Amino acid sequence: MKKPYDLTADYQPAAFTFANKKAVEEAIARYPEGQQASAVMPLLWIAQRQHDNWIPRAAMDEIAKILSMPPVKVYEVASFYTMYNLAPIGRYHVQCCGTTPCWLRGSERVMAACAEAAARAPDGLFTVSEVECLGACTAAPVLQVNDDTYEGLTPASAKELMALLEQGIDPKAGDKQ
Amino acid sequence: MPKLTIDGVEVEVEPGTSVLQAAEALGVEIPRFCFHDRLSVAGNCRMCLVEISPGPPKPVASCCLPAADGMVVKTDSPMVREARAGVMEFLLMNHPLDCPICDQGGECDLQDQAVGYGAGRSRYTENKRAVAEKALGPLIKTAMTRCINCTRCVRFAEEIAGAPVLGQFHRGEDAEIGTFIKAAVATEMSGNMIDICPVGALTSRPYAYRARPWELTKTPSIDVHDALGANIRVDSRGREVLRILPRLHEGINEEWIDDRTRFACDGLAERRLDRPWVRGADGRLRETSWATALTAAARGLAGRDVAALAGDLADVEAVVALRDLMDELGSPHRDCRVDGAVFDTSQRSGWLMNAGVAGVDEADILLLVATDPRREATVLGARIFRNWRERGLPIAVIGPAIDAPYGYDHLGDGPDALDRLARARTGFAKTIKGAQNPMILAGMSAFRRPDGLAVHRALHEAAQKFGATFNMLHTAAGRVGALEVGFVPGPGGMDCAGILRDAKALISLGAEVSAPKGCFTVYIGHHGDVGAAGADVVLPGSAYTEKDATYVNTEGRPQRAVRAVAPPGLAREDWTIVRDLAAALGKPLSYNDISARIEAAWPHLARWDTVEPAPWGPFGTAGPVDRVPFAAPKDAYYHANAICRASPTMARCVVAFRAPNSEEAA
Numbered sequence: 001m002k003k004p005y006d007l008t009a010d011y012q013p014a015a016f017t018f019a020n021k022k023a024v025e026e027a028i029a030r031y032p033e034g035q036q037a038s039a040v041m042p043l044l045w046i047a048q049r050q051h052d053n054w055i056p057r058a059a060m061d062e063i064a065k066i067l068s069m070p071p072v073k074v075y076e077v078a079s080f081y082t083m084y085n086l087a088p089i090g091r092y093h094v095q096c097c098g099t100t101p102c103w104l105r106g107s108e109r110v111m112a113a114c115a116e117a118a119a120r121a122p123d124g125l126f127t128v129s130e131v132e133c134l135g136a137c138t139a140a141p142v143l144q145v146n147d148d149t150y151e152g153l154t155p156a157s158a159k160e161l162m163a164l165l166e167q168g169i170d171p172k173a174g175d176k177q
Numbered sequence: 178m179p180k181l182t183i184d185g186v187e188v189e190v191e192p193g194t195s196v197l198q199a200a201e202a203l204g205v206e207i208p209r210f211c212f213h214d215r216l217s218v219a220g221n222c223r224m225c226l227v228e229i230s231p232g233p234p235k236p237v238a239s240c241c242l243p244a245a246d247g248m249v250v251k252t253d254s255p256m257v258r259e260a261r262a263g264v265m266e267f268l269l270m271n272h273p274l275d276c277p278i279c280d281q282g283g284e285c286d287l288q289d290q291a292v293g294y295g296a297g298r299s300r301y302t303e304n305k306r307a308v309a310e311k312a313l314g315p316l317i318k319t320a321m322t323r324c325i326n327c328t329r330c331v332r333f334a335e336e337i338a339g340a341p342v343l344g345q346f347h348r349g350e351d352a353e354i355g356t357f358i359k360a361a362v363a364t365e366m367s368g369n370m371i372d373i374c375p376v377g378a379l380t381s382r383p384y385a386y387r388a389r390p391w392e393l394t395k396t397p398s399i400d401v402h403d404a405l406g407a408n409i410r411v412d413s414r415g416r417e418v419l420r421i422l423p424r425l426h427e428g429i430n431e432e433w434i435d436d437r438t439r440f441a442c443d444g445l446a447e448r449r450l451d452r453p454w455v456r457g458a459d460g461r462l463r464e465t466s467w468a469t470a471l472t473a474a475a476r477g478l479a480g481r482d483v484a485a486l487a488g489d490l491a492d493v494e495a496v497v498a499l500r501d502l503m504d505e506l507g508s509p510h511r512d513c514r515v516d517g518a519v520f521d522t523s524q525r526s527g528w529l530m531n532a533g534v535a536g537v538d539e540a541d542i543l544l545l546v547a548t549d550p551r552r553e554a555t556v557l558g559a560r561i562f563r564n565w566r567e568r569g570l571p572i573a574v575i576g577p578a579i580d581a582p583y584g585y586d587h588l589g590d591g592p593d594a595l596d597r598l599a600r601a602r603t604g605f606a607k608t609i610k611g612a613q614n615p616m617i618l619a620g621m622s623a624f625r626r627p628d629g630l631a632v633h634r635a636l637h638e639a640a641q642k643f644g645a646t647f648n649m650l651h652t653a654a655g656r657v658g659a660l661e662v663g664f665v666p667g668p669g670g671m672d673c674a675g676i677l678r679d680a681k682a683l684i685s686l687g688a689e690v691s692a693p694k695g696c697f698t699v700y701i702g703h704h705g706d707v708g709a710a711g712a713d714v715v716l717p718g719s720a721y722t723e724k725d726a727t728y729v730n731t732e733g734r735p736q737r738a739v740r741a742v743a744p745p746g747l748a749r750e751d752w753t754i755v756r757d758l759a760a761a762l763g764k765p766l767s768y769n770d771i772s773a774r775i776e777a778a779w780p781h782l783a784r785w786d787t788v789e790p791a792p793w794g795p796f797g798t799a800g801p802v803d804r805v806p807f808a809a810p811k812d813a814y815y816h817a818n819a820i821c822r823a824s825p826t827m828a829r830c831v832v833a834f835r836a837p838n839s840e841e842a843a
Contacts, residue, residue: 002351007358057358070341075357079346 005086090127117162281377314361339582396741404651406730435555444824451746481682484510488687489653492726495751509670513659519629527796547576547807548620590806615645634797704819717748
């Protein structure tokens with residue numbers, strides 16, 4: 001599925017500056033001299049963390065400028081990877097794994113439960129998306145909410161998780177079984 | 178040197194050669210979509226699969242596999258055929274079956290190769306993917322659903338045109354080519370993407386649905402929109418030129434042409450002078466017969482001091498005839514520098530691109546003086562960009578700052594910067610003094626000023642001091658040819674500025690200038706533009722696609738344009754018009770064969786495609802050089818000559834690519 005984006009939308013900020021200059025420099029310094037463009041992925045990540053979990057066009061242009069690369073190269077990378085969001089996203093980004101092991105263990109029903117809970121929740125709280133393998137197949141099915149993974153889910157436990165998140169309670173990440 | 182066996186034939190190739198290229202050297206053609214000789218290797222279409230031993234027991238993409246010693250390659254084994262058929266099936270999976278309405282039909286790589294490797298029918302029963310069209314400007318029409326994601330256009334834009342605005346976005350089935358942001362592809366080379374696109378995703382918008390390739394008559398010819406003389410192929414049907422395509426010439430345009438060359442051809446059908454016109458007593462032009470027009474011209478010119486101007490599109494034949502007529506009339510007032518450039522014409526090396534167009538590849542430092550190669554000679558600009566991109570060619574600019582894809586040092590705005598450069602010891606001056614092949618490239622703007630002769634001398638001195646080649650970048654296709662045959666003011670003759678001020682009678686060979694008041698003007702040309710509008714007698718000539726004619730490019734390379742279509746109406750070949758005008762004036766030319774006349778007097782102009790080197794000698798006149806900055810190069814790229822100005826496509830380009838600083842914006 002193509003991720004949503006609209007570079008001319010009203011919500012796009014006019015400018016973007018990195019709050020943590022030191023982190024940017026550190027990311028760039030990881031790569032050899034003349035290969036600074038390699039830092040495009042860490043920089044996009046830093047920008048996304050700083051900006052409500054999505055990357056505005058201004059940030060991509062700023063990254064292009066910092067790394068002296070054509071902006072179009074930054075757009076290419078940002079549009080390719082699922083981990084970068086190009087449009088505003090809910091406070092909780094619920095990424096449900098739909099790859100084979102999770103799918104065999106009923107990820108479709110978990111995902112449906114999440115989608116249902118998200119649809120009932122207030123706007124801007126949840127964004128549910130299907131992603132490829134989250135790397136926790138031993139405890140399938142799994143899902144990831146922002147930085148935390150939740151494992152061994154059932155539709156009921158997924159619903160419970162969503163309810164806790166909706167109340168602003170931080171559930172304990174990890175195995176739910 | 179690796180030695181490998183391809184299809185049972187042993188071949189030795191340079192290290193680093195790919196298996197695909199090694200096979201090509203043997204004449205074994207391997208199908209491909211994404212691989213292109215002049216672009217970086219992407220290796221993403223997988224059509225060029227071959228079987229390799231020793232190696233993994235699976236087919237390998239030959240475009241990105243370096244040839245190795247002892248390799249045994251099979252390009253036509255059952256395994257290869259099966260693998261390619263599989264690739265083809267995947268490529269055709271989402272490709273629409275719309276060949277009958279596709280402009281690429283008949284010259285489509287995918288179509289051709291599907292004949293060889295495609296299955297008779299598709300096994301794909303899902304819905305096909307559809308991709309939204311992209312707005313790429315008035316020249317390129319898109320049908321992105323046909324795209325097979327080979328990324329040739331993306332690589333062309335970045336590596337050749339120097340305008341990295343295209344990319345491949347999203348992934349998997351959603352992967353698509355585009356600009357992501359809404360932007361026209363603002364490069365003067367964009368038309369070449371149509372050529373390199375192996376499918377019908379990018380096609381020519383002005384040519385859309387006009388013709389099928391097998392209906393067209395293909396005539397190899399020469400371009401006249403700039404002074405490079407790019408080799409072109411004129412595709413015509415009946416009397417209509419439908420499109421212009423590039424023809425390979427390694428020394429000039431390689432396989433590219435710029436958008437003006439490619440798309441201005443629809444101007445050949447607009448605003449044409451297709452019959453003679455004579456200005457009546459009431460001051461209005463009226464159409465008439467050749468006999469009346471020639472008599473009127475002879476009557477108007479007789480008894481006056483006749484001056485002559487050769488315009489930017491004049492061919493050598495017509496200029497020679499006009500020169501001979503002027504000799505017969507005993508008039509020294511003649512010039513071909515109708516843009517008002519003033520430079521010393523006595524030395525051939527003073528007005529040629531002495532290093533040659535291909536010399537740019539060897540240059541190790543480049544000084545641009547009052548020129549913008551991107552606009553004035555786009556394909557040359559692409560060579561400069563390539564040298565800068567691949568080998569880090571140091572470039573400096575004297576004159577107005579230019580909008581170029583390459584980085585450069587800006588040394589100053591006026592001729593005094595030359596002087597400063599000669600005295601400096603650091604920076605660019607130091608680099609140029611240590612260089613092996615320095616190159617100075619001077620544009621017409623350097624000479625379009627009263628102190629042109631002194632600037633010319635200053636450039637000669639600079640070339641001497643730095644051991645650099647002096648290269649003049651002309652902008653007019655007819656200029657160098659006219660200079661070659663000495664169409665410059667004779668002793669006591671007026672130059673262009675003088676003629677436009679004081680001439681009493683003027684023969685204008687396609688010069689788009691306004692004659693002075695009261696001057697009797699005979700205009701010979703093919704488009705109703707500035708020149709014809711003010712003329713007293715208009716004699717209809719032929720455009721470059723309508724005559725066998727010689728043009729000399731900026732490096733002094735004579736090339737032959739070949740007649741592709743007939744001139745419209747009563748229009749005729751230009752030199753025969755001059756001959757008849759001479760006869761009407763009672764000064765008939767002494768020959769009927771213009772080629773023999775040219776060959777006898779200027780044998781090097783009859784040796785087509787051969788550059789006669791110019792001996793180096795002093796040129797210009799020593800004198801005070803004004804500190805006034807060089808004027809900005811004339812930036813009417815899409816409106817440079819009468820053909821462009823008549824072209825609806827060029828008019829659309831002016832609107833679409835309007836630049837804030839160009840004349841076109843005004």
